[in-house]
Amino acid sequence: DAGVTQSPTHLIKTRGQHVTLRCSPISGHKSVSWYQQVLGQGPQFIFQYYEKEERGRGNFPDRFSARQFPNYSSELNVNALLLGDSALYLCASSLTDQPQHFGDGTRLSIL
Amino acid sequence: QKEVEQNSGPLSVPEGAIASLNCTYSDRGSQSFFWYRQYSGKSPELIMFIYSNGDKEDGRFTAQLNKASQYVSLLIRDSQPSDSATYLCAVPPPGSNYQLIWGAGTKLIIKP
Numbered sequence: 500d501a502g503v504t505q506s507p508t509h510l511i512k513t514r515g516q517h518v519t520l521r522c523s524p525i526s527g528h529k530s531v532s533w534y535q536q537v538l539g540q541g542p543q544f545i546f547q548y549y550e551k552e553e554r555g556r557g558n559f560p561d562r563f564s565a566r567q568f569p570n571y572s573s574e575l576n577v578n579a580l581l582l583g584d585s586a587l588y589l590c591a592s593s594l595t596d597q598p599q600h601f602g603d604g605t606r607l608s609i610l
Numbered sequence: 611q612k613e614v615e616q617n618s619g620p621l622s623v624p625e626g627a628i629a630s631l632n633c634t635y636s637d638r639g640s641q642s643f644f645w646y647r648q649y650s651g652k653s654p655e656l657i658m659f660i661y662s663n664g665d666k667e668d669g670r671f672t673a674q675l676n677k678a679s680q681y682v683s684l685l686i687r688d689s690q691p692s693d694s695a696t697y698l699c700a701v702p703p704p705g706s707n708y709q710l711i712w713g714a715g716t717k718l719i720i721k722p
Binding site for chain 1 (some may be wrong): 614642644646652653654655656659698700702706707708709710711712713714715
């Protein structure tokens with residue numbers, strides 16, 4: 500069975516641009532969560548969607564937004580990119596809340 | 611005080627020995643605890659989770675939970691060089707089971 504898939508794997512953007520990251524959950528999983536991981540730190544929670552509804556949002560600015568589609572895939576959008584947005588963006592899926600299974604991540608570099 | 615704390619390491623353990631990784635958490639109401647392994651440049655991989663006080667064993671891995679002392683440990687028996695990675699402890703905050711609060715991770719090095 501396919502695991503969580505994320506695209507793209509790597510992305511380079513410049514300050515001020517916007518970016519869209521995509522995630523497909525494990526088949527049958529209805530919950531998708533997004534995390535940001537900066538080098539040397541644990542992941543930070545950004546969003547969780549369950550059945551296409553936002554269930555929770557972490558302490559991130561409004562430049563970060565997300566949505567979940569009827570097939571349970573999800574997009575994370577970040578506008579007005581800053582240098583500090585450079586990180587590994589992780590998507591996780593779960594049947595309900597836990598446990599969460601992670602995709603390989605998208606490494607975003609801001610120049 | 612950070613909500614989930616881990617010693618950053620590195621923790622160096624000889625091959626074949628037992629590696630012991632510790633994690634403390636601040637919220638007494640926390641109910642479930644997760645251990646993830648992360649290789650350099652890769653994403654976290656779930657190893658084990660534990661809900662009840664005591665020990666939970668899965669192969670070479672044992673998770674130990676002590677809610678009174680607010681710590682959770684991961685023991686790795688017969689350590690192998692392939693166990694060299696960063697081990698992350700994650701805890702859902704009470705009332706928000708859909709998210710995980712993470713420690714910064716402990717870097718484990720298994721020396722052949």
